Structures are given as C-alpha cells and as structure tokens.
Amino acid sequence: IPHATVWEGQILPGGVTTPDKMKAMQDMVFDENDVIIVSYPKSGTTWVSEVLSAIAYEGNTEKLKQVRMDERVPWIEMDHRCWDPNSPVQASAKGPVRDGKKQIWFSHLHLDYLPPTARAGKCKVVYVARNPKDNAVSYFHFHRLTTFMGLQKDMKWNDYFPLFCSGYICVGNWFKHTLDYWKFTRNNPNAKFVVYEDLKKDLMGEMQSLEEFVGIPLTPEQRLEVVKHCSFDSMKDNKMTNREGLAVFDHGETKFMRKGIVGDWKNYFTVAQNEAFDELYKSKFEGTGLSFEFE
Numbered sequence: 001i002p003h004a005t006v007w008e009g010q011i012l013p014g015g016v017t018t019p020d021k022m023k024a025m026q027d028m029v030f031d032e033n034d035v036i037i038v039s040y041p042k043s044g045t046t047w048v049s050e051v052l053s054a055i056a057y058e059g060n061t062e063k064l065k066q067v068r069m070d071e072r073v074p075w076i077e078m079d080h081r082c083w084d085p086n087s088p089v090q091a092s093a094k095g096p097v098r099d100g101k102k103q104i105w106f107s108h109l110h111l112d113y114l115p116p117t118a119r120a121g122k123c124k125v126v127y128v129a130r131n132p133k134d135n136a137v138s139y140f141h142f143h144r145l146t147t148f149m150g151l152q153k154d155m156k157w158n159d160y161f162p163l164f165c166s167g168y169i170c171v172g173n174w175f176k177h178t179l180d181y182w183k184f185t186r187n188n189p190n191a192k193f194v195v196y197e198d199l200k201k202d203l204m205g206e207m208q209s210l211e212e213f214v215g216i217p218l219t220p221e222q223r224l225e226v227v228k229h230c231s232f233d234s235m236k237d238n239k240m241t242n243r244e245g246l247a248v249f250d251h252g253e254t255k256f257m258r259k260g261i262v263g264d265w266k267n268y269f270t271v272a273q274n275e276a277f278d279e280l281y282k283s284k285f286e287g288t289g290l291s292f293e294f295e
C-alpha cells in the first residue's frame with residue numbers, strides 16, 4: 001500500500017503516523033480527566049468529537065468555532081509535526097493542557113495497540129461504530145480527499161470492495177476492530193459504545209447519555225444549542241469541522257462532510273457484493289449480541 005506506515009504488522013496512515021510516534025505513544029499516561037474517542041475511520045469520529053468537545057466546553061459553541069479541531073481533539077497516534085511543525089499538540093509527550101473541563105482525544109488504533117493506561121481503564125473510552133456497508137462507502141470516498149490513508153485517488157469501487165472486506169487497508173480489519181471494542185466496552189463502566197445510526201435517530205438523547213458518561217451535565221438550552229451546532233449542515237458549513245484549510249485534504253472533488261446519511265451503500269454495492277458481504281457479516285457477528293441497522 002503506497003503511503004502507508006507499517007508498524008508491528010499494523011497498516012497505519014503514512015506520513016501522519018510515524019514509527020517514532022507509535023513508540024512514544026505507548027508511554028502516554030491518561031487519567032480521569034481524559035476521554036478517548038476510538039473508531040474505525042469514517043464511522044462518525046468527527047461528529048462525536050464535536051459533540052464531546054461541546055460538552056467539555058460546557059456548550060460554548062462560539063469558543064469551539066475558534067479552535068481547530070485537530071488541536072482541541074488531538075489524534076493520539078498522529079505525529080502532529082507532519083501537518084504543522086509548530087503544533088502545540090507536539091509540545092509535550094502527553095499533549096497540551098486544554099481549557100475544556102475534560103481533554104478529548106481520538107484514535108483509530110485497534111484495541112491491542114491503545115496505550116496501556118487507556119486499556120486499563122484509567123480514562124474514559126468512547127467507541128464509535130457505524131454499519132459496515134456505509135462505513136465502507138464513506139471510506140472509499142475518503143481516498144478521493146487525501147492519499148494519507150494509503151490508497152490511490154482514482155481507485156474504483158470494485159477494486160476497493162475486496163480490500164475493505166479482507167482488511168488489507170489502512171487501520172486494517174473492520175470486523176476485528178469493531179468486535180474487539182464491543183467486547184471491551186460491554187460491562188465496562190469506563191467505556192461506552194456509540195452507534196452512528198443511533199446518533200442519526202436521536203442526537204439529543206445520545207448526547208445526554210454522553211454527558212452522563214463524562215459527568216458534565218448541560219442545561220436544556222445548552223443542549224439545544226449544541227444539537228444545532230452538530231447538525232450535518234452546520235458541521236458542513238463550519239471550516240473547523242469540515243477540516244478545511246489543511247493541506248492534506250483536497251476538497252475539490254468531495255468534502256469531509258460528504259453526505260451524512262444512512263443507506264448510501266445501496267448506490268455502490270452490487271447484488272453479488274451485497275450477498276457476499278451479508279454472509280461475511282453473519283459469520284463474524286453471529287452470537288456477539290451486536291447488530292447494525294443498514295437503512
């Protein structure tokens with residue numbers, strides 16, 4: 001895979017994640033003031049990042065709009081010098097001291113590679129999952145926005161589909177990623193499993209449950225304001241959440257905030273691909289207690 005970084009058998013975003021950072025990251029010490037959002041790429045990470053940031057900023061959306069998202073929600077395995085040599089995120093081993101009530105982070109790492117303090121329950125972990133068919137389609141489009149996830153911009157859907165199914169792709173196998181965190185978050189008071197389709201159905205309710213989880217209750221007025229601020233349309237119009245102005249993204253052909261719907265996979269999966277995928281999904285998910293809604 002061109003552009004990818006390979007570290008201990010993991011295929012990681014190249015030029016963004018460096019072996020140096022992967023090693024240093026294992027010593028990051030997280031505690032009760034930290035919340036780490038973990039996700040497979042394109043499952044709604046940015047959405048949950050904005051909701052949790054807004055909670056950490058106690059509903060102050062005006063303040064949120066002033067701070068670049070990669071600074072307020074640092075990507076823990078990213079070597080921030082790749083994007084910005086003077087990034088304050090790189091300033092200390094752990095990261096900058098923030099003014100929100102909690103420090104929010106995000107990661108795409110598989111459970112086995114999360115820093116030990118996070119795995120040991122010293123901080124809160126929020127896992128974001130999305131139905132794999134839409135997740136696959138969103139990831140396919142992401143390659144048109146940037147090459148740092150390793151695939152070529154002109155990749156065709158039919159060539160990409162088997163890569164997603166087999167996990168021979170940046171960040172690896174979707175099934176393993178999701179199911180490992182499903183087991184980790186179940187019956188774990190420091191971890192929460194959040195689903196994209198549930199956010200679409202009831203953002204307000206999901207947000208309230210995130211507030212409880214991190215221990216920062218908002219007022220009904222603040223909550224209304226944050227729900228408005230985190231709608232797809234306002235996040236698309238917001239340069240900070242649409243991740244505009246970062247040289248690694250080419251917004252010419254597609255946008256970071258692309259479509260934001262459930263069921264777009266129907267425009268991509270052929271009948272044969274859908275049948276094959278359903279079979280794979282069934283074989284991996286049977287008996288796990290986890291299932292997704294696809295429309």
Ligand code: A3P
Nearest residue numbers: 042043044045046047138231232257258259260
């Ligand atoms: P699509 O490509 O299907 O539109 P991530 O942040 O993990 O990279 O995920 C990006 C996906 O989440 C994109 O999906 C994006 O449009 C969607 N998304 C982000 N914010 C959203 C919102 N407020 N409402 C609905 N979808 C959102």
